Amino acid sequence: MALTLKDLARIADVAESTVSRALNNKAGVSEEKRKEILKLADKYNYSPNRLAKGLAEQKTKIIALLLPDLENDSSLKVINTVEEELEKQDYQMLICNTKNDLNKTENYLKMLSEDQIDGIIVLGETPTTGRLIQLGLDKGGKIVLIDKLLEEVVLTSHLIDHNKSGVIAAEKLFKKKVKIAPVIMIGEENDYIEQERLKGFIEKCNEHDIKPEILTGIKTREEGYKSFFELVNKIDIPAGIFITSNIAAIGLIESIKTGGWLLPEDFEVIGCGEDIISKISNPRLTIIKEPIIEMAKNAVLNLINGIQSESISGEVRIYEPELVESDSTK
Amino acid sequence: MALTLKDLARIADVAESTVSRALNNKAGVSEEKRKEILKLADKYNYSPNRLAKGLAEQKTKIIALLLPDLENDSSLKVINTVEEELEKQDYQMLICNTKNDLNKTENYLKMLSEDQIDGIIVLGETPTTGRLIQLGLDKGGKIVLIDKLLEEVVLTSHLIDHNKSGVIAAEKLFKKKVKIAPVIMIGEENDYIEQERLKGFIEKCNEHDIKPEILTGIKTREEGYKSFFELVNKIDIPAGIFITSNIAAIGLIESIKTGGWLLPEDFEVIGCGEDIISKISNPRLTIIKEPIIEMAKNAVLNLINGIQSESISGEVRIYEPELVESDSTK
DNA sequence: TTGTAAGCGTTATCAT
DNA sequence: ATGATAACGCTTACAA
Numbered sequence: 125m126a127l128t129l130k131d132l133a134r135i136a137d138v139a140e141s142t143v144s145r146a147l148n149n150k151a152g153v154s155e156e157k158r159k160e161i162l163k164l165a166d167k168y169n170y171s172p173n174r175l176a177k178g179l180a181e182q183k184t185k186i187i188a189l190l191l192p193d194l195e196n197d198s199s200l201k202v203i204n205t206v207e208e209e210l211e212k213q214d215y216q217m218l219i220c221n222t223k224n225d226l227n228k229t230e231n232y233l234k235m236l237s238e239d240q241i242d243g244i245i246v247l248g249e250t251p252t253t254g255r256l257i258q259l260g261l262d263k264g265g266k267i268v269l270i271d272k273l274l275e276e277v278v279l280t281s282h283l284i285d286h287n288k289s290g291v292i293a294a295e296k297l298f299k300k301k302v303k304i305a306p307v308i309m310i311g312e313e314n315d316y317i318e319q320e321r322l323k324g325f326i327e328k329c330n331e332h333d334i335k336p337e338i339l340t341g342i343k344t345r346e347e348g349y350k351s352f353f354e355l356v357n358k359i360d361i362p363a364g365i366f367i368t369s370n371i372a373a374i375g376l377i378e379s380i381k382t383g384g385w386l387l388p389e390d391f392e393v394i395g396c397g398e399d400i401i402s403k404i405s406n407p408r409l410t411i412i413k414e415p416i417i418e419m420a421k422n423a424v425l426n427l428i429n430g431i432q433s434e435s436i437s438g439e440v441r442i443y444e445p446e447l448v449e450s451d452s453t454k
Numbered sequence: 455m456a457l458t459l460k461d462l463a464r465i466a467d468v469a470e471s472t473v474s475r476a477l478n479n480k481a482g483v484s485e486e487k488r489k490e491i492l493k494l495a496d497k498y499n500y501s502p503n504r505l506a507k508g509l510a511e512q513k514t515k516i517i518a519l520l521l522p523d524l525e526n527d528s529s530l531k532v533i534n535t536v537e538e539e540l541e542k543q544d545y546q547m548l549i550c551n552t553k554n555d556l557n558k559t560e561n562y563l564k565m566l567s568e569d570q571i572d573g574i575i576v577l578g579e580t581p582t583t584g585r586l587i588q589l590g591l592d593k594g595g596k597i598v599l600i601d602k603l604l605e606e607v608v609l610t611s612h613l614i615d616h617n618k619s620g621v622i623a624a625e626k627l628f629k630k631k632v633k634i635a636p637v638i639m640i641g642e643e644n645d646y647i648e649q650e651r652l653k654g655f656i657e658k659c660n661e662h663d664i665k666p667e668i669l670t671g672i673k674t675r676e677e678g679y680k681s682f683f684e685l686v687n688k689i690d691i692p693a694g695i696f697i698t699s700n701i702a703a704i705g706l707i708e709s710i711k712t713g714g715w716l717l718p719e720d721f722e723v724i725g726c727g728e729d730i731i732s733k734i735s736n737p738r739l740t741i742i743k744e745p746i747i748e749m750a751k752n753a754v755l756n757l758i759n760g761i762q763s764e765s766i767s768g769e770v771r772i773y774e775p776e777l778v779e780s781d782s783t784k
Numbered sequence: 785t786t787g788t789a790a791g792c793g794t795t796a797t798c799a800t
Numbered sequence: 801a802t803g804a805t806a807a808c809g810c811t812t813a814c815a816a
Contacts, residue, residue, distance in 0.1 A: 128809055139787040144811060154785060174568045175514065176809030179505045179792045186548075194534040203533075204524040207551050211558070216548050216565065218516075221537050228541070235546065237456075238504045345734060374734045404675060404704045404731065458793055469803040474795060484801060506793030509808045 127170045135168070136161050147172070178240060186241045187427060188218045190232065192249040197399035198416055202247055202270065205420035213428055215242075226251045243279075243427045245420075246272055268427045270419050273316070279430040280439045282419045286317050289412045289445040290324025290366070293394045296410075296447055297364030298332055305334050305359065309351055309367040309376070311343040321368060321396070342367065348375025352383065362390035364453070370401040370409065377405055377452070393452040407451030414445050457500045465498070466491050477502070508570060516571045517757060518548045520562065522579040527729035528746055532577055532600065535750035543758055545572075556581045573609075573757045575750075576602055598757045600749050603646070609760040610769045612749045616647050619742045619775040620654025620696070623724045626740075626777055627694030628662055635664050635689065639681055639697040639706070641673040651698055651726070672697065678705025682713065692720035694783070700731040700739065707735055707782070723782040737781030744775050 243266035573596035
């Protein structure tokens with residue numbers, strides 16, 4: 125159907141190897157012949173077959189992105205960034221949504237091992253078993269992690285210092301009203317990330333000799349809304365609140381306003397992660413920003429670098445979250 | 455490195471063709487041998503090489519999803535749905551973000567034509583030239599469109615009746631206060647989709663012998679906010695507003711409330727598209743829902759069906775938008 | 785510089 | 801039912 129390299133060789137009346145060299149800018153062809161071949165390739169609109177190339181070269185220039193979900197803004201950001209970086213380098217990306225399901229993950233890993241892909245980027249809570257590393261090792265450990273812990277041989281782990289998030293939030297909430305216990309609202313109680321944030325928050329509070337108020341299981345807008353009333357029953361003085369779920373923050377803000385309190389005058393609120401929600405809340409949410417775009421970018425660079433240099437480093441990079449102030453704090 | 459079919463054949467002491475038949479459940483192997491081979495394959499953890507398979511079979515079980523951006527919720531929904539459906543059928547997906555850029559698109563199309571992918575799903579405003587069809591024809595026109603117009607041979611076009619969106623919105627806004635001109639706020643003025651919505655809206659208004667108020671260029675939250683004041687200068691009676699950008703709707707709602715008006719009592723607001731924003735607005739936004747998930751699902755089904763049946767139908771399916779009432783209308 | 789031929793890991797055709 | 805072998809489209813020693 126489509127023109128092949130073989131056809132091109134016949135047309136140019138040279139050997140296939142010569143065409144291959146010419147097309148790939150490799151030494152061993154006279155400039156004269158190369159130009160001629162390139163012209164013909166262009167004229168006949170030749171396009172190489174990646175499968176054949178991959179088979180011969182043992183590399184595909186395709187990498188896979190394993191994600192735990194496709195629900196939130198940050199997944200989208202990562203996809204976006206990874207895609208952008210890959211495209212620059214002529215790589216392509218397969219999206220694998222594991223949905224936090226081990227079966228689906230296994231399934232994908234099996235597919236990927238068949239695909240001869242060059243590398244994998246694993247994001248966040250994607251559940252994995254030993255098979256991940258097994259697969260990786262086949263290709264020389266070309267795996268990069270973003271915000272995920274794994275005691276396995278990987279190229280690079282890009283981690284967020286979630287503890288620091290808690291510290292920063294506590295620090296900010298303390299600034300002006302030292303005597304009031306700040307509040308932290310987290311989602312899943314035994315989630316590693318939430319635990320880290322919580323620890324950092326508590327630590328910082330302890331420095332000030334104060335015990336923070338802790339509410340757990342606040343993930344939805346409704347839970348955010350209700351949590352406020354739960355809160356005002358416990359404490360009667362306005363305070364600062366660090367709430368890790370932005371969607372819950374929306375509910376929280378609503379309930380504060382509904383209750384007749386002023387924001388940020390009475391209650392300061394800090395969210396976590398810069399997404400669309402934090403931008404459209406009213407007032408706009410002050411947040412602890414996690415540099416996921418930078419992380420994703422570096423992840424891709426690391427991966428491609430690792431693929432091309434055949435090295436297995438096993439490096440760990442820690443990224444610091446950062447306070448981005450908007451109108452929900454003063 | 456990894457075990458190949460050839461190795462397996464040697465181990466089982468049979469010909470490669472026999473192993474291939476056994477592995478692929480094809481006729482021509484005794485049950486006895488098949489079982490034996492399957493057991494060995496399992497034991498040695500054999501996994502086929504998709505590249506080689508693809509090369510031999512001339513099909514890859516990979517399809518590409520071309521999108522105009524990776525910014526909004528609906529892109530995410532489509533990715534999510536497409537991925538889900540494909541995974542069921544053991545297909546994989548390459549994400550190609552064209553960013554509404556013809557160069558990037560061309561680039562991708564070139565890559566894709568090298569990839570020997572089995573099909574393409576093109577979403578929305580992805581800019582395309584004749585090369586798309588050219589590429590498609592090579593593989594027999596395995597292209598499916600979602601919410602995109604293209605006068606080219608494709609398998610199926612899945613289109614939203616955007617005109618109807620305008621009609622439904624106008625209808626709803628009219629219901630109770632027949633004498634007041636409803637308002638429509640759209641974004642890009644010469645965007646096809648917005649034009650259709652506008653036309654439908656105007657048509658319906660005309661049925662009631664009323665000229666609607668039309669505001670264009672309302673895309674951001676800020677524009678939504680300001681548009682309200684622009685509006686109250688023109689009309690002095692509370693009215694209903696159909697605003698096609700949800701993010702702008704957030705601004706609009708804010709300004710209405712800031713202005714001291716009640717919502718939905720004074721101003722009814724209808725948005726477009728069911729995304730996270732419409733759910734977290736306060737009050738929750740009544741919207742014209744476009745069935746993109748259903749469309750995406752059907753698109754995948756169509757595509758895979760088309761790939762397997764080698765047919766080129768050229769069908770068009772129209773999807774009707776639907777009013778989903780929340781609290782911003784009464 | 786150029787060509788020949790083997791090899792990448794499968795499937796498919798044709799004998800046996 | 802089974803096996804040998806060509807074919808898929810490319811790269812890459814090795815020869816010439």
